[in-house]
Amino acid sequence: MPGKPFIVQLTRKLERHAPLLEADKSFLAGCIDQVVAYDRGETIIAEGSSPSVSCFVVEGFAARTKELADGTRQIMAFHIPGDFCDLHSFLLAVMDHSVEALSPCRVAKVSHAKIEEIVKTLPNLTKALWRDMGADAAIHRQWMVSMGRRSSYEQIAHLLCEMLLRLRAVGLATGNTYELPLTQQDLGDAFGLSTVHVNRMLQALRRGNLIVTKGKQLYIPDVRALAEAAAFDATYLGAGLLPSA
Amino acid sequence: MPGKPFIVQLTRKLERHAPLLEADKSFLAGCIDQVVAYDRGETIIAEGSSPSVSCFVVEGFAARTKELADGTRQIMAFHIPGDFCDLHSFLLAVMDHSVEALSPCRVAKVSHAKIEEIVKTLPNLTKALWRDMGADAAIHRQWMVSMGRRSSYEQIAHLLCEMLLRLRAVGLATGNTYELPLTQQDLGDAFGLSTVHVNRMLQALRRGNLIVTKGKQLYIPDVRALAEAAAFDATYLGAGLLPSA
DNA sequence: CGTCATATTGACTTTAGTCAATAGAAGTGG
DNA sequence: CCACTTCTATTGACTAAAGTCAATATGACG
Numbered sequence A, B: 001m002p003g004k005p006f007i008v009q010l011t012r013k014l015e016r017h018a019p020l021l022e023a024d025k026s027f028l029a030g031c032i033d034q035v036v037a038y039d040r041g042e043t044i045i046a047e048g049s050s051p052s053v054s055c056f057v058v059e060g061f062a063a064r065t066k067e068l069a070d071g072t073r074q075i076m077a078f079h080i081p082g083d084f085c086d087l088h089s090f091l092l093a094v095m096d097h098s099v100e101a102l103s104p105c106r107v108a109k110v111s112h113a114k115i116e117e118i119v120k121t122l123p124n125l126t127k128a129l130w131r132d133m134g135a136d137a138a139i140h141r142q143w144m145v146s147m148g149r150r151s152s153y154e155q156i157a158h159l160l161c162e163m164l165l166r167l168r169a170v171g172l173a174t175g176n177t178y179e180l181p182l183t184q185q186d187l188g189d190a191f192g193l194s195t196v197h198v199n200r201m202l203q204a205l206r207r208g209n210l211i212v213t214k215g216k217q218l219y220i221p222d223v224r225a226l227a228e229a230a231a232f233d234a235t236y237l238g239a240g241l242l243p244s245a
Numbered sequence C: 001c002g003t004c005a006t007a008t009t010g011a012c013t014t015t016a017g018t019c020a021a022t023a024g025a026a027g028t029g030g
Numbered sequence D: 001c002c003a004c005t006t007c008t009a010t011t012g013a014c015t016a017a018a019g020t021c022a023a024t025a026t027g028a029c030g
Helices: A007-014 A022-031 A112-121 A123-149 A152-169 A184-191 A195-207 A223-230 B007-014 B022-029 B112-121 B123-149 B152-169 B184-191 B195-207 B223-230
Strands: A032-038 A043-045 A053-059 A062-067 A073-079 A098-101 A105-111 A177-179 A212-214 A217-219 B032-038 B043-045 B053-059 B062-067 B073-079 B098-101 B105-111 B177-179 B212-214 B217-219
Touching: A007 A022, A007 A123, A022 A032, A022 A112, A022 A123, A053 A112, A062 A184, A062 B123, A073 A123, A073 A184, A073 B123, A105 A112, A112 A123, A112 B123, A123 A152, A123 A184, A123 B062, A123 B073, A123 B112, A123 B123, A123 B184, A152 A177, A152 A184, A152 A195, A152 A223, A184 A195, A184 B123, A195 A212, B007 B022, B007 B123, B022 B112, B022 B123, B053 B112, B062 B184, B073 B123, B073 B184, B105 B112, B112 B123, B123 B152, B123 B184, B152 B177, B152 B184, B152 B195, B152 B223, B184 B195, B195 B212
Parallel strands: none
Antiparallel strands: A032 A105, A043 A098, A053 A105, A062 A073, A062 A098, A177 A217, A212 A217, B032 B105, B043 B098, B053 B105, B062 B073, B062 B098, B177 B217, B212 B217
16 A cells, blocks of 8 residues: 555554455545644644544554643543544544644544445444444553552553553564653643652652663563553453563 | 333433434344343453353443452443443453443343344444444543542542433433432442542532432432532533533 | 753642441341 | 341541642753
8 A cells, every 4th residue: 555554553453353354454545534743732633523534643642631620631542553543523423522642643534424434335344443442442441440449650550561562563662662752741641640649650660670761762671570560461452462571 | 112111221322313223223122132130249241251242231230340459349330221331242352341230130132143233234223333332432531530630529429410311311310319229339449439438428418418318319409519519511421411400 | 052841859738548446227037 | 026147338546649839950952
């Protein structure tokens, strides 16, 4: 698919559980209206709007966010390349949250009309897209477990495990190293922690040699140890994704 | 649909955003394999299993739960009559959480084969089911906002608003009164709070006359006041559901 | 070199948790 | 209907986790 290499990341993700047909893939490739670039902090989809396109991340990090009246922000999901971050708007009339760029990123747009056509004519692809949303919901549920029952230390360790597997699945981790362009504020907003506390927990993780950071680069010397500290169980990301090392 | 009055609750919910076709409704009615009864505490679907049927709640309350290694429990969702509580298993191979009965309840089972057939032949119904899962995800995200950024007092107030609207939508609330068969432990497990603290916050809500309880009956004298205390915005449940009173 | 965002540190406060005892309510068997 | 068990709700005293505020450092960038 010359000119659209990013389609590969998407199809790879959609095929994680079951293969797509050739018809699925070619139709999907034809769905992309445009690719738009955003800077960190820019709003990709605004709360309260009713978009006529859905989008998926091609490059960079995005997040689903909700601003509260008192100015605090909650991040409900991080989205990385290959993630559909807004199939939601295809199904529900009004956005109850925003999607924003957490790093410079590029986002591909797919019109709802095209998705409608998929639902009408390509059951296999429909199921794959539906499943992709189900996978997101599974991540949501794990975050709820983290927020409700894990200590802040475990929460952060858990997220770092999750991001390793997710980034690795789209080829954005090299061994146990990946780039995490999130600020401590972002991490805090994801778990309802203060920046100060996130900072302290990261330090604790560094002291325990569970993580090593160099700028935005994150290296995990011993995945097993970090997973244990986080009580991390990869089932929710799709079984069998946690490799040996 | 004699003999299957509960189908009505399900179709009513699925039609909240867009109407179903006659073909959709009749096929759906023919999907129900059986209806099974469970007592409070019983597991409806076990974590780690790979069910070949999905189910929806006909009567009573169920919850998605996850037990952690240290014995604590996290509730990720409450499910009431009309809710599909396990479309998840149609899409993903292994259950990463359990579904359990929080009150005596009856659950209807639908085989995955039937759902597969829906995806292949009834795009309109497929979209409705997909949308239903999207609505669940929206609730998940709101809970994350609650857990992350709302005080425990607000969290509980928020949930009580949510349950009013959800129960009302399936005809299980009379005015501003409904039956909530949850223990304070259940509420705590949903938000990661201790039972003691839930108890205190409920008392505070009672003192402020925001709620009045009689056993499991809950009466909300002034919905507007409770909604305000909770910073409740009903958009995520589908716009326009919050009525005047 | 200066500016702005991000990260770090320390002192103190608040929220919610823990532990332990008591009170109520619902259900069971005789 | 009563005695008994059990689950659920309530209370008080104390603790711990995480937040707040404010100052300082570090780093990226024009």
